[in-house]
Amino acid sequence: MQIRDLPYTDPGVPDARSGPRFLIWLGRRQWRGQLKALLWGTLHMSGVALLPAVVGFAVQAVVDGSGARLTLSGVLIAVLGALIALGDTMLHRAAVTNWITAAARVQQLLARKTAEMGAALTRRVAAGEITAVSTGDVEKIGWFVEALSRFAAAAVTALAVCVALLVYEPALGGVVAIGVPVLALAVMPLLPSATRRADEQREKAGRATELASDTVAGLRVLRGIGGEELFLTRYRRASQEVRRAAVRSARMWSLISAVQVVMPGLLLIAVVWYGARQAVDGRIAVGQLVTVYGAVTFLLFPMRHFEEIAMAYSFSRPSAKRAARVLSLRRTTNGRDGPPEAAGGALSDHCGAEEALTGDLYDPLSGLLAPAGRLTVVVCGDPDAAGRLADRLGGHPSLEHDEQGAPSVLLGGAALDEMTLDEARAAVLVQDKDPVLLSGTLAELFDIPSSETVSPAAALEAAQCGDVLEALAQSSPGATVSAADPADGGAPMDAHITERGRSLSGGQRQRLALARSLVAGPEVLVLDEPTSAVDSHTEARIADGLRRIRAGRTTVVFTSSPLLLDRADRVVFVPGGEVAAAGVHRELLARDPAYRAVVTRETEREQRERAAGGAASTRPMAIGDRTEIEESA
Numbered sequence: 001m002q003i004r005d006l007p008y009t010d011p012g013v014p015d016a017r018s019g020p021r022f023l024i025w026l027g028r029r030q031w032r033g034q035l036k037a038l039l040w041g042t043l044h045m046s047g048v049a050l051l052p053a054v055v056g057f058a059v060q061a062v063v064d065g066s067g068a069r070l071t072l073s074g075v076l077i078a079v080l081g082a083l084i085a086l087g088d089t090m091l092h093r094a095a096v097t098n099w100i101t102a103a104a105r106v107q108q109l110l111a112r113k114t115a116e117m118g119a120a121l122t123r124r125v126a127a128g129e130i131t132a133v134s135t136g137d138v139e140k141i142g143w144f145v146e147a148l149s150r151f152a153a154a155a156v157t158a159l160a161v162c163v164a165l166l167v168y169e170p171a172l173g174g175v176v177a178i179g180v181p182v183l184a185l186a187v188m189p190l191l192p193s194a195t196r197r198a199d200e201q202r203e204k205a206g207r208a209t210e211l212a213s214d215t216v217a218g219l220r221v222l223r224g225i226g227g228e229e230l231f232l233t234r235y236r237r238a239s240q241e242v243r244r245a246a247v248r249s250a251r252m253w254s255l256i257s258a259v260q261v262v263m264p265g266l267l268l269i270a271v272v273w274y275g276a277r278q279a280v281d282g283r284i285a286v287g288q289l290v291t292v293y294g295a296v297t298f299l300l301f302p303m304r305h306f307e308e309i310a311m312a313y314s315f316s317r318p319s320a321k322r323a324a325r326v327l328s329l330r331r332t333t334n335g336r337d338g339p340p341e342a343a344g345g346a347l348s349d350h351c352g353a354e355e356a357l358t359g360d361l362y363d364p365l366s367g368l369l370a371p372a373g374r375l376t377v378v379v380c381g382d383p384d385a386a387g388r389l390a391d392r393l394g395g396h397p398s399l400e401h402d403e404q405g406a407p408s409v410l411l412g413g414a415a416l417d418e419m420t421l422d423e424a425r426a427a428v429l430v431q432d433k434d435p436v437l438l439s440g441t442l443a444e445l446f447d448i449p450s451s452e453t454v455s456p457a458a459a460l461e462a463a464q465c466g467d468v469l470e471a472l473a474q475s476s477p478g479a480t481v482s483a484a485d486p487a488d489g490g491a492p493m494d495a496h497i498t499e500r501g502r503s504l505s506g507g508q509r510q511r512l513a514l515a516r517s518l519v520a521g522p523e524v525l526v527l528d529e530p531t532s533a534v535d536s537h538t539e540a541r542i543a544d545g546l547r548r549i550r551a552g553r554t555t556v557v558f559t560s561s562p563l564l565l566d567r568a569d570r571v572v573f574v575p576g577g578e579v580a581a582a583g584v585h586r587e588l589l590a591r592d593p594a595y596r597a598v599v600t601r602e603t604e605r606e607q608r609e610r611a612a613g614g615a616a617s618t619r620p621m622a623i624g625d626r627t628e629i630e631e632s633a
Contacts, residue, residue, distance in 0.1 A: 003100055011108040016328035019321030020518065025318075030102055034149045037094035041153025047080045047160050052294020054080060060287025081540060082611070091150065103138045103212065106323060110134050116421055118396055118430070125326055132206045132324055144309075145315035151309035154302035161295055164420040169284060172275055172292045180269040180299060184306050186263050187256045193225060194252040196313040198597060201245040205585025208238040253311065260307045264300045271296045276373045291302035296604055359412020360556055361524055363392055367579035368572055370556045371523070375547055377568035377585075381445035381575050381598040383529065384556040387433060389574065390528040393546075394430035395419075411524065429522035433515035433529040437501035442472060443493040447511070451521035454549060456493070459518035462545030463511045466536050471504060472497065508534035511542070518546075531561060543567045560599050574596075 027034060040574035058073035110133060114121055121130065164178055166171030212235060276290045361370040366389060370376040380386040393409055395416035408415035416424050426449075437445065446456045460469070470494035501509040514530050531539045543564045546555065557564055565571055565585040573581040573588060573595045581592050588595045 003097055004514055006101065006104050007108055008105060011112070014109055014324070014327050016324040019317050019319075022320045022324040022327070023141070023144060023316065025100055026105065027143065027148060028147055030098055033098040034145075034152075037091060037149030038152050038156075039100055040087050040090040041150050042083055042087075042092055042156055044091050045157035046160075046210060046304070047084035047087060048066075049157055049295065049298050050051040051077070051080050051084075052298055054296055056291030057287075057499050058270045060285060063286055088172065091153070095146045095149055095315060096111050098149060098522055099142040102145035103142035104140055106138050107134070109327055110138075110323070113329065117329055118394070121326075121329070124329055129206060129210075129322060130326065131209055131320045132202070133319070134204075136205075137322055140312075140316045140319040141323065141390060144312040144320075145323045147305070147309050147312040151305045154305035158299055160303040161299060165292065165295055165352065169288055169292055171278065172284075175271055175274060176267070176296055176299070179270070181261075182254055183263045183267060183303055187259050187307065187310065188298075190252065190259070191254050191310055191314060194249070194256060194311075196319070197245070197249040197252050198314055199235050199318050201242065204238070204242045208235065208242050211235055211238055255305065264303055268293075268296055268300070272321040282350060300569045310538065315530045343619065358427075358523055359414075360410075361556065362391060362410045363389070363390065364407040364410070367572060368393075368575055369579075369582075370572075371570065372554050373552050374455045374569040375555045375557070375567070376570045376572060377565050378572050378574055379560050379561060379565070379595065379598055380558065381560070383433070385574075385577060387528055389562055389577070390430055390432065390526050390556075390558055393524075393526050394428050395424045396430070427522065428524040428526065429517060429520050429529065431513060431517045431528065433532065434517075435509070436506075437497055437509060437512060439497060440494050442469075442497065445497060445516055446493075446519050448516065448520055450519050451523075453521040454518050456515070456519055458549060459515040462518060462542070462549040463515040464534075464541050464545065467507075468512055469495065471508060507531075507535070507538070510534060511538075514542070514546075518549055520531040521553075524556070525550065526556045526558075528558045530557065531559065531564065536563060539563050562599060565599065 012025075012029055054073055054076045057253035058070055058077070061067075061073060078298075097187045117124070158180065162177045167173070167175050211231075221538060234601070257393070272293060275284065275292055278284045279286060279289045300316035325355075358372065360369070360372050368378065368389070370393075378386070380389065385511050395409060410416070411427055416428065421426070442456075446459075460466075469492045473492065497512075501512065504512070508532050510530060514527070519528070531542055534542065539561060540563045544567065546557075546564075547567050557568070559565070562585070568585060571583060571588055572579055573592065575594060575598070581588055581595060585599075589599065
């Protein structure tokens with residue numbers, strides 16, 4: 001695999017059981033690149049290792065007065081110089097290619113997992129951890145893969161040099177053969193402490209990154225409540241903790257580097273002292289001493305690679321562990337139970353892959369049934385519970401339900417968890433309460449896979465996005481708003497959206513996200529609080545537009561807004577995670593006190609007064625009364 005061939009057609013199925021297993025799997029997938037780098041590295045280091053022998057041969061030729069041998073030595077040195085240059089160049093090329101391709105493979109695996117898990121990913125893994133994995137951790141994993149081949153070449157060459165010294169000069173070779181393993185193992189006692197300090201630094205850096213992300217995401221709110229200085233102080237404190245942890249980690253690694261300098265120096269001194277005595281006594285020639293000295297000097301070069309691989313592994317191991325944790329997440333595939341025959345109508349008996357994409361939507365865990373082609377509004381009372389139930393309807397159960405083996409949601413009698421990811425995504429689309437708007441133009445926002453049944457113009461009209469287009473036009477110098485169809489490629493579709501739509505208000509972002517979901521046109525659309533930041537007049541028009549544009553298709557809305565409830569074909573009350581009542585809004589409002597309390601926000605005192613018969617005269621107008629007022633208006 002070359003860099004120009006990226007991305008991978010198939011990055012593979014990783015072994016995500018642990019961090020080390022993931023690194024081993026990644027190394028196996030890169031074995032061709034590793035072998036190429038190993039061969040070039042061996043050529044490069046072999047040339048460097050043979051250079052002292054040739055220099056010793058030249059020195060001995062000078063001592064003996066042999067011009068022929070001196071000439072041969074010069075030729076050999078030139079050849080070795082060319083091989084060293086070639087090997088070093090190609091080693092660097094191969095090693096960097098291994099780094100980039102390994103990082104690209106991990107990035108593709110993370111992107112595929114993100115697409116597979118959807119919004120459920122951030123419910124299982126902290127946002128700061130996901131950011132750390134997809135940025136710094138990928139780089140560290142690539143560093144280990146890149147350093148591995150150079151370390152292997154250094155180890156092979158060092159072993160060959162030690163064996164050659166034992167054969168060439170047994171006395172000095174024995175000293176070197178004993179000293180090199182001692183050098184390699186000298187830093188081992190320091191590595192656990194260095195690794196712990198590095199892990200602590202990365203953990204603190206991850207927390208600081210998460211705090212910074214939360215601060216930026218909520219900057220508009222912080223400015224509104226005057227909390228900028230508070231969060232800035234918290235980030236300063238977290239940043240200083242990261243700095244102190246980094247200094248402690250750097251001190252340990254500098255100690256390891258110092259040991260890697262001192263110990264080889266002591267070995268070199270011992271070899272020179274012993275060799276000089278041997279030469280003075282006439283036991284070895286001067287050329288042999290130069291050769292042994294040069295070989296020992298060369299061995300200091302592979303020692304640096306031993307230090308590098310130890311550092312690369314200590315940094316990449318926790319990074320690989322975090323990446324493996326994300327990649328080990330799976331969609332649940334344990335759907336079993338079917339709905340009762342009388343749960344609001346018998347479900348279809350479709351079992352084929354194509355037929356299973358239509359029909360009633362049923363959740364066996366909560367008992368929620370959304371009839372096909374109808375607008376169903378669900379009232380939970382707890383926003384967090386509503387979000388979890390919305391995720392379940394989209395085939396993304398919570399971690400708690402996943403571990404308990406909860407039954408799968410059924411669409412037309414077929415389990416969503418047993419469908420392929422593409423089928424499930426095409427059938428059910430979930431828009432959570434905090435949808436993300438990516439930066440780009442409005443045309444790019446609507447350039448999504450869709451059923452092509454709803455045009456962007458119709459979706460924008462149904463979501464009441466007229467003022468949103470005006471706001472975008474004002475922030476985009478080249479864009480203007482006209483009455484022309486936005487779908488014709490006119491100026492409004494060229495308006496630019498800032499990152500996460502931060503230039504828009506919360507209600508404007510909600511309406512733009514709703515329009516995007518309507519353009520997708522799925523068979524089943526699940527909306528979690530799509531109008532919570534919208535004023536009541538706009539909300540009423542959105543409710544009418546949603547009902548009109550989704551006619552004949554299944555729509556499930558999680559909200560307690562009376563304006564949407566009054567326009568629903570069916571209202572389901574799900575307190576505590578289980579269906580307690582179902583019907584139409586006005587009927588439930590009249591006969592179910594718990595439902596009425598959630599929708600109208602009645603206090604306990606108001607409930608007691610209503611029960612006593614005095615609520616009609618003493619209770620102030622409730623939020624639920626605005627439906628009738630707005631209709632009369």
